[in-house]
Amino acid sequence: MNTEKKPIIKELTIEKFSQKGKAIAFDEKKNKIIITNAVLKDVILAKLNKRKRKGVIKGEIVEILKPSEYRDEPKCIHFDICGGCTWQNIKYFYQLEQKQNFLIDAFQDFIKNTNVEIFPIVKSKNIFEYRNKMEFSFSQNRKKTKFLGLIMKGGRFVIDVQRCYLANEWFSEVLNQIKNWWEIHDFDAFNYFNGEGFLKNLTIKEGKNTQDKMVILTTSDSYTLSDIEIKDFIDHIIKAIYPSKKISIFLNTQISKKGIKTTFNLQKLYGEDNIQEDLNIDALGEKIKLKFKIGPNSFFQPNTDMAQYLYSTAINYLKKEEIKNKIALDLYSGTGTIGMILSRFVKKVIAIELSENACQMAKDNMKLNNIKNFEMINGDVSKILNTLLSDKNFEKPEIVIVDPPRSGLGDEAIENILKISPEIIIYISCNINTQLEDIKILTNLDLINPDWTNKKYQLKILHPIDQFPHTFHIENIAILKKLDFD
Ligand SMILES: C[S@@+](CC[C@H](N)C(=O)[O-])C[C@H]1O[C@@H](n2cnc3c(N)ncnc32)[C@H](O)[C@@H]1O
Structure with missing residues (x-):
């Protein structure tokens, strides 16, 4: 006997956006349903969660039966899962x-x-490459697969980002070079659930009108990088911004001890103090x-x-x-x-x-x-x-x-x-x-x-x-x- 329960599949029309930008539909019993990546006026077949949480059912698109006139083709390959910009599939005039x-x-x-x-x-x-600062996170799963990127839509997991269109291309080049650096050096990503691990965040900033650049690596205090590891970190960043060499690089170590207020030790590794x-x-x-x-x-x-x-x-x-x-x-x-x-x-x-x-x-x-x-x-x-x-x-x-x-x-x-x-x-x-x-x-x-x-x-x-x-x-x-x- 097949004990597997059939998923709930329903035809729905998206009726509005919540103030947090989520697409909302209602079923025949007037249940509020939030559908990831849907757009106002989309007619869709949706797979729904069986359980209602805080009065809301969540669901995902199985098929778009009639796409909304407000729909746009997302530019980014990560759009479906990345929490960085949830409205990239909506025409800009309609976002406004x-x-x-x-x-x-x-x-x-x-x-x-x-x-x-x-x-x-x-x-x-500009509607792309407009941000002058991005913060990316390091993460690992149980199998120790490494992720460096942005937090998933509606979740807490980090997805690996290759190209983020919110910022200039060199941000993504640094991101990819730091992934290469991480492949060579076997550090653990910091785990927020058990407080163990080392690498936390990679923050990238730029002066849009000056082209000044800055990278900040934030870590826990569970390990001290050797001079060779730091030099290699700097070299990977310089490679990413080649032929320029003008960049400020910092290491920000979070010092946490039980019962004592968390502090940060900021160390300049390369370049100027500021951009x-x-x-x-x-x-x-x-x-x-x-x-x-x-x-x-x-x-x-x-x-x-x-x-x-x-x-x-x-x-x-x-x-x-x-x-x-x-x-x-x-x-x-x-x-x-x-x-x-x-x-x-x-x-x-x-x-x-x-x-x-x-x-x-x-x-x-x-x-x-x-x-x-x-x-x-x-x-x-x-x-x-x-x-x-x-x-x-x-x-x-x-x-x-x-x-x-x-x-x-x-x-x-x-x-x-x-x-x-x-x-x-x-x-x-x-x-x-x-x-x-x-x-x-x-x-x-x-x-x-x-x-x-x-x-x-x-x-x-x-x-x-x-x-x-x-x-x-x-x-x-x-x-x-x-x-x-x-
Ligand atoms: C949205 S930012 C605005 C900064 C600035 N007006 C600008 O345009 O760059 C808010 C600022 O408030 C500061 N801040 C937060 N809580 C504060 C508080 N209780 N008293 C004074 N400043 C505070 C933050 O450090 C941050 O710099």
Whole structure:
């Protein structure tokens, strides 16, 4: 007797995308079904998992019966399994339309009840090879087969990547050369489940406008590379970028001991301490060129072309004549990019950033660009604002720019911004959900009976920018103005 149960195969039509970019269909019982690699309006035969998890059934395409008009041919051979860019099979114009719809859905209460103006999402200058930084992972299975690449779609396993079209070709050449190096030297990949093994990540960065290059190998402290192994590592990278030899190479060793906070030991193996990126900004009628040093640990917006556009657009919401004598706060400033551009137009900029390394970079960047009216403070935004606000000599800034991590601002930072009471808040975010929650509080809408006359701030503008083609991520600028300042 054949005991094997038949798989569940169903004909489905994809009805929408979830906010995380997943294709969703519903069966006759209205069960929500997520289908990997499907596109809105595809009619498919799908194989479904028998078990529902968290109210959702997962499935995969067996056959596309009627392809969606939005479907595109993925450029990448890894697309079916790689989690790097899940929307490569969707036409770019439709990716943009979806992102615009996500924003409109999220902010629908504001759209219905206020005069907020929503701009059409700005398309990315390049839709391939746009990233200036990639992080690849080392991994091994039980048979010790080696993988170096990106995390699988919806999974935790690493797939071997030969060519990644999110970044320039030399990234993949380095990746492939490091695979060759790994074949020669018998190191184990780090295993996150048992904490054993050595090789963790390979991070590659570049200055898009300078062609500067950087490679960082992150390992555990379970082994110390010999001089020969390091030389061979460097030689393989140089071979990948031939005929150029200009590159910075680092070894970043994670030091973990039970009961002691994890630290990193960063060692330069080759080249300069930093790479440089040049930004060309077109703001308030001026064309500005600024140079930024980027270190192995400092944050830089991953799509240089669109970062230039993002910063220019954000600053263009200010009025040149009105801000000359004003003070600006650049919160979550990273290496001080936005603040340094703005410093040209205002009396002074105070920047706050948690990463010590990014603060050091910012100080170097001030010197590099001969900027004098920029103060960099290292620390947590909420704590530093507490300290500043308790100083009776603190001159309250009239302009506040925030660009927090995905988790958003948090209550204490919001409370402090409200205490500062700036005329304008420019809120840049890569997570529209946390941005929305924070804006509800800033505009006094966290109440059970929201007051749409907005007692504190009014949300005036939403200006989305596509920094991440082929992913569902949206970068969004929100402009909030104090009620009396229009
Ligand atoms: C999205 S990045 C923005 C950086 C910068 N505005 C730029 O465009 O390059 C967010 C920054 O916030 C910093 N950060 C995260 N939590 C923080 C906190 N609690 N206080 C201060 N900075 C923080 C991170 O180190 C990171 O540099």
